[in-house]
Amino acid sequence: MNIRNCVPYSIEGKKVWIAGHLGMVGSAIVRRLASEGCDILTAPRSELDLRRQADVEAWLADRRPDAIFMAAATVGGILANETRPADFLYDNIVIETNVVHGAMRTGVEKLLLLGSSCIYPRLAPQPIPEAALLTGPLEPTNQWYAVAKIAGIKLCQAYRRQYGCDFISTMPPNLYGPNDNFDPVSSHVLPALLLKAHRAKVEGMQALEIWGTGTPRREFLYVDDLADALVHVMKTYSEEEPLNVGAGYDVTIAEVAQTIMRVVGLAARLRFDFSKPDGTPRKLLDSGRLQKMGWKPAISLEEGVQKLYAWFLETARVVP
Numbered sequence: 001m002n003i004r005n006c007v008p009y010s011i012e013g014k015k016v017w018i019a020g021h022l023g024m025v026g027s028a029i030v031r032r033l034a035s036e037g038c039d040i041l042t043a044p045r046s047e048l049d050l051r052r053q054a055d056v057e058a059w060l061a062d063r064r065p066d067a068i069f070m071a072a073a074t075v076g077g078i079l080a081n082e083t084r085p086a087d088f089l090y091d092n093i094v095i096e097t098n099v100v101h102g103a104m105r106t107g108v109e110k111l112l113l114l115g116s117s118c119i120y121p122r123l124a125p126q127p128i129p130e131a132a133l134l135t136g137p138l139e140p141t142n143q144w145y146a147v148a149k150i151a152g153i154k155l156c157q158a159y160r161r162q163y164g165c166d167f168i169s170t171m172p173p174n175l176y177g178p179n180d181n182f183d184p185v186s187s188h189v190l191p192a193l194l195l196k197a198h199r200a201k202v203e204g205m206q207a208l209e210i211w212g213t214g215t216p217r218r219e220f221l222y223v224d225d226l227a228d229a230l231v232h233v234m235k236t237y238s239e240e241e242p243l244n245v246g247a248g249y250d251v252t253i254a255e256v257a258q259t260i261m262r263v264v265g266l267a268a269r270l271r272f273d274f275s276k277p278d279g280t281p282r283k284l285l286d287s288g289r290l291q292k293m294g295w296k297p298a299i300s301l302e303e304g305v306q307k308l309y310a311w312f313l314e315t316a317r318v319v320p
Helices: 024-033 053-063 078-083 085-105 140-163 189-203 223-236 253-264 288-292 301-315
Strands: 015-019 039-041 067-070 110-114 166-171 174-176 207-211 220-222 269-273
Touching: 015 024, 024 174, 024 223, 053 085, 067 085, 067 223, 078 085, 078 140, 085 110, 085 140, 110 140, 110 223, 140 166, 166 223, 174 189, 174 223, 174 301, 189 207, 189 253, 189 301, 207 253, 220 223, 220 301, 253 269, 253 301
Parallel strands: 015 039, 015 067, 067 110, 110 166, 174 220, 207 269
Antiparallel strands: none
């Protein structure tokens, strides 16, 4: 395959596998692809354990997808990363390795691997350019996941160089949306705060507790915006360098909490737990390259939180 001539890439009429289709990102990609005229392939965990190389290669050889959105991963927030470092490192490295290698062996035309903004150094320049990768120490609270995701990016680059595979990678910021994880032990900051705010409202509490100082700045992207960006990238991008996919602005954790309280209708004060870690001081992606490719997000933070809370009230199976 001559990867220099792989764009534009059409997915119409193609068999497209969404690895991790039941997760927040994977399910958003499935929703987005419904209008693309492609044959969507899925493999639930009960059918295929992505940590088993022989099973992955056999499934790929049988189903023969033309393209893959690689959204499967073991994910979680600061607490999950700190308490399950082996799971985050092993699971993600093995899953990425099996899918990427199997895609090469079965002649997959194009693969898009989903990375994470946590791959960048803890004190990277802001906004963070793609060139900042591997230029400094990682944030200790999520280093295990970051190392695994960096390995996935390098796998895509290596298979491009050695085998001519059209494998690309993208880096999103903090994501949120339908099918998010609301487990207090393993969730990311936005759904964790949403659950706390909902419970505080139900119980008539006067304070909402947040970890750390509330000053770290984060960039949040609604997952359906991400899915739209990924389809755009799949069609129009074919380069070795990873591509940032961001909202273009960041807010403090305290500001996120205040937005959530407005949406939930919670009249309370913020209470800071200074015994808990802040994590990286700031993470804002430089998404200029993607913007020049003609894509930008459509959903604001407040609108996205409103959508997520409506979904939460309707479908999330959690104790109020």
